[in-house]
Amino acid sequence: MRWVAVSLVTLLCISTIPVTTAGGDGVHWNGYVLDRNSIPNRVLIDHNAEPYSLHTGNADVIVVAFIFTTCVDVCPVITNNLIEAESQLGGIDYQFVSITVDPATDTPEVLKEYMDDRGATWPHLTANLSDMELVWDDFQISVITEEIEEHEHSENNDRDNRDENDRSEGEDVTEEDCDQRGGDWIESPDREGYYYCEMGEDAGDEGDSQDRFESTVTVVMPDGNESVNVVNPTGWNQLTAAADQNGWTVNASESEWGHFITGINGDDSPDDYSWWWELHSWNETSESWMGSSVGIDDIDTGMLAFAPNSTDDTTIPMPDLRNDTFVIVQSNGSNDSSVLTQINAWHMSLAALNSFDAPKSEWGHYMSSIEGVSAPSDYSWWWQLHYWNTTTESWAESMLGMDSLHDQRHIAWAPNSTMDSMIPEPRMQERMICHDMNTHENTSHDNQEDCENAGFIWATVEDNSGNGDHGEEMIHKLGVVYPDGTAEMYEGRYSGMQMVSAYEHSIKTLNQNEINHSMENGSVSSIDGMSSEYQLYVWHELGQYSHWMPTSDSANESILMENYNHYAWVAENQNGSSLVSPMIDDEDEQRPATSTSHSTQTFILNSDWKPKVVFTGYDWNVDLFVDDIKRAAGGSNDPHDDDDSIPGFTFVLTSASLGLAIIASRRED
Known part of the structure; x- marks a missing residue:
């Protein structure tokens, strides 16, 4: 009897322990309980194209949702759930914070439009892919994004998907073939005598756009003076690089007409001029070498050769058609070729800087002066090499020497004590011209210092020489968002201009495009017959995250090129989200279609950014979600945290059972 009573008491005592679905902290949660470390702080880009630190503020509870704007089913439901929870x-x-899983599509402008369409007010974040991947890993989110290939099926595309413009793929295209296919036979601007077949109206647009932007070498001197030097390689630069690569010796005299080659590898041309070193270039059309009509300093890089003028051109070895090649044929008929497969920082410095000294040691070239x-x-300072990091949009010190730093678009030299942030940004240096405002003609000055010292303007241009009429001219855009929400982008063309305000730019551009307008006192009241109170917007340049934004600046005071390069007028009750980038020539250009899949999870974190629970999917109960938010914030007691039994009854029953056990025990004694 005693043992039965004792067992009963024990079971009753155990029954007083609450049985719940609590987490490790003993608190009941409605979502899936997590036991993870705090999420580290990361800096992303918000929907206003501004940097946003994840740990901004000191909220008691944080909710992080992962979405993407082209998701048409799950993500809008999650966003609506969060709005209801608010x-x-x-x-x-x-x-609340929403983070994209498709940064290629979800630019700040796209996220802003998504928020406006759904009434969301909390930050929506994006960033470069490398930064996003860190955040996804922090939250243990699995993301798979694939680009959807768009194939146009027609009889003209059944050639093994071969690029008609790429002759290096092995297809021998002649001018006659090009004409029969309806293409244009075009001379390359980069290589003398090289022609290619351009198919379709839009073929080559991307390449042309890239050609407008030059590689640069920026120099910051010890006294703080700065210069941005365009990389403009010549045949002499290529010969110098080839000689360094192959160990050739080159003897040359220099005059006002440039370099004159007198000897290569100890093979000097005779004083009686019975033969001399003749420069050749490869003619892609005839697929043969031909003598050059210009000197080594004036010829573009490409496929070049030096040989005695008495050499039969057909005996000069064929170059590597895929890479810049320099062939040397000696007077005894022996030959050697140098193929340049990669461009390094030393090559860029050769082609950009007028005066520098970079001796070569066993470890490669190093900058001396x-x-x-x-x-x-005494090494109190030295010339430090930097490169432009396109991911972080900032300068970074190179851990590699100038011979080992390859394939960079922008590099910089500065004393090692110079802070990276003090080096001017390259900002996709566009082709520049020196312009005389009095004669409205371009001058021959090829660098900013000489141009400005001569009293002229160093200006950005767009090369329209292929159009035949305009030559080189500057183009600045003017966007308009009309009262009905439609948007247009107009071009303002300048062949030479003095100081122009945004107001004057607006009048000029609308007149050039024959758009009726009404403007007075620095404001716009009507454009193309549509009246409204139009607000001035400016194109805010931030690299990948450049965007349109409203400005309080007066249109009479904001100066074109000095303040901003592009402006827009937006009607009342409209915004700039419908304006395309002024950097896009074809307004019909679209981003590649992508297919994104990810694990659908919405996290609740405490003030230390430690994930407490996660709600998976999208059909979760908003009320239970809100309960967990309040619980994580410490603002709610979970009703389930109390024991599910009746404490008073348990206590009475336990006490009675304990008495019975004592009585039974005494009776047995």
């Missing part, structure tokens, strides 16, 4: 969080210090300024022998 309405129940009065008195709670919370912060620039413009006559040498690094001191």
